[in-house]
Amino acid sequence: MLPGVNIYSWPVEKGEDYVFNNEKNPSPPIGMPSKMTPVTLEDGEIQWQGDGSTDPDFKGCTVRISTKETNQVSKEDATRQAEELLKTLGLTGEYAPTVVQEEYITDLEHLNDGRDADGKYGYEFLLGKAWHIIFERSVNGNVLQDFGEKYTYRGGKRVWFGEVVEVYVNDNGIIGLAVSDPLKVEETVVENGKLLDFDEIRSIYEKNQLEALNGSTMFDSLLTLSEEEAEKTQGVHYSFKIDEISLRYARITEQNEFEKALLVPVWSFCGSCYDENGKLATEGSFLEINAVDGTVYNAQIGY
Numbered sequence: 001m002l003p004g005v006n007i008y009s010w011p012v013e014k015g016e017d018y019v020f021n022n023e024k025n026p027s028p029p030i031g032m033p034s035k036m037t038p039v040t041l042e043d044g045e046i047q048w049q050g051d052g053s054t055d056p057d058f059k060g061c062t063v064r065i066s067t068k069e070t071n072q073v074s075k076e077d078a079t080r081q082a083e084e085l086l087k088t089l090g091l092t093g094e095y096a097p098t099v100v101q102e103e104y105i106t107d108l109e110h111l112n113d114g115r116d117a118d119g120k121y122g123y124e125f126l127l128g129k130a131w132h133i134i135f136e137r138s139v140n141g142n143v144l145q146d147f148g149e150k151y152t153y154r155g156g157k158r159v160w161f162g163e164v165v166e167v168y169v170n171d172n173g174i175i176g177l178a179v180s181d182p183l184k185v186e187e188t189v190v191e192n193g194k195l196l197d198f199d200e201i202r203s204i205y206e207k208n209q210l211e212a213l214n215g216s217t218m219f220d221s222l223l224t225l226s227e228e229e230a231e232k233t234q235g236v237h238y239s240f241k242i243d244e245i246s247l248r249y250a251r252i253t254e255q256n257e258f259e260k261a262l263l264v265p266v267w268s269f270c271g272s273c274y275d276e277n278g279k280l281a282t283e284g285s286f287l288e289i290n291a292v293d294g295t296v297y298n299a300q301i302g303y
Contacts, residue, residue, distance in 0.1 A: 007176070009103040009132060009168075016104060016127060020061045057115070059122040069128020071170040075100055078131035082167040085174055086135065095135035095165055096143055103132045105168065105176075130170040137163040137183055139263060144183070144249045162251075189262065195291045201267050204294050209240075209269075209287055238281060242271040250288060250297055265291040 010018050018024050038046050073081075079100055086095060106125045115121040137144040144162050163183040168176030248268050251261035272283040288297040 007105065007107060009105045009130075012102045012104055012129065016063060016065075018104075019106075020063065020125075057119050057121060059116075059120040061122060062124045063127050064124055066126050066128035069105065069126075069130065069170055069172070069175070071102060071129035071131065073131065073170060075102075075131065078169040079133055081169050081174060082131075082133040082135070085167060085177070086165065091135075091165065094137060096138035096141075097133055098136045098143060099132065099134035101132055103130060104128070105130050128170070130168045130175060133167045133169065135165040135167070139185070139249050142247055142249050142265065144251070144263065185263065193265075193292055195265060196294055198267075200294065201289050201291065204289050204296070205267075205269055205287055208289075208296050238276070239274050240271055240286060241274070242269055242286070244268075244270045246270070247291060252290075252297060264297075266297050267291050 008019065015021075015024065040046055079097060082097070086092065105128050162181060164178075164180045166176070166178040166180075167174060246268050247265055249263045250266040250268075252264045253261040266288045268285050269287045269289075270283075270285045273281045275281050289295070290297055
């Protein structure tokens with residue numbers, strides 16, 4: 001089982017039918033298909049697009065529980081097996097486990113997609129269990145940011161996510177491995193650099209939090225609305241809660257540099273944003289501050 005485009009997984013606590021149940025998951029990646037038609041784009045590429053209607057011949061999804069992908073392995077043993085795999089691959093000391101959770105896994109293969117005599121068809125998925133262990137690049141005991149560096153794609157700018165190693169473990173042993181966005185650290189520019197006192201970092205945060213939040217693409221200018229938008233929302237107010245403050249490494253680039261960056265320690269202020277009814281609006285890193293010189297780091301653009 002190799003994670004990738006043919007693998008989907010979700011936490012066991014969400015339930016067996018989470019991904020197939022629209023009431024539990026309003027935007028499931030697996031659902032009733034729309035009628036799809038080929039559309040030729042200007043560059044000649046053919047793209048399949050749906051018209052928004054549901055195929056009347058589709059009768060739904062069923063789930064069959066695997067008898068081979070079972071998981072009686074303890075969390076500790078699964079983590080140990082994953083760490084031993086990284087040692088075998090020569091990745092010792094460069095990564096830290098940041099997520100260890102039991103998940104349902106499915107290979108997304110249509111095990112039974114034939115049509116009935118009446119023309120109806122449906123999908124049957126094989127569902128198993130496994131521990132999903134995620135390792136992130138770690139430098140001097142501090143985890144590297146999972147976003148921040150840029151690259152170009154068709155003339156636009158995109159975010160290059162941080163290096164991640166994912167391992168799946170169950171009763172069969174190691175059943176999955178994926179390595180994403182490998183990073184090469186070439187040299188150490190400064191050793192034993194001095195960091196600012198955290199009281200100074202906190203003061204910088206208090207002075208910059210509203211401006212940084214309002215200017216970030218993550219929060220989509222929640223704090224300043226046009227008169228038209230304000231009328232639509234009837235003056236909705238948002239509250240922000242800081243859930244975690246952590247010292248991490250971020251890749252900071254020059255404005256026009258896309259392939260190289262400096263790894264710099266930053267204080268990351270993460271949390272959740274709620275509307276006035278207490279509904280979660282968005283969550284993530286609210287503000288990040290360079291731990292060396294106190295400048296505000298924009299993780300959305302990489303500098």
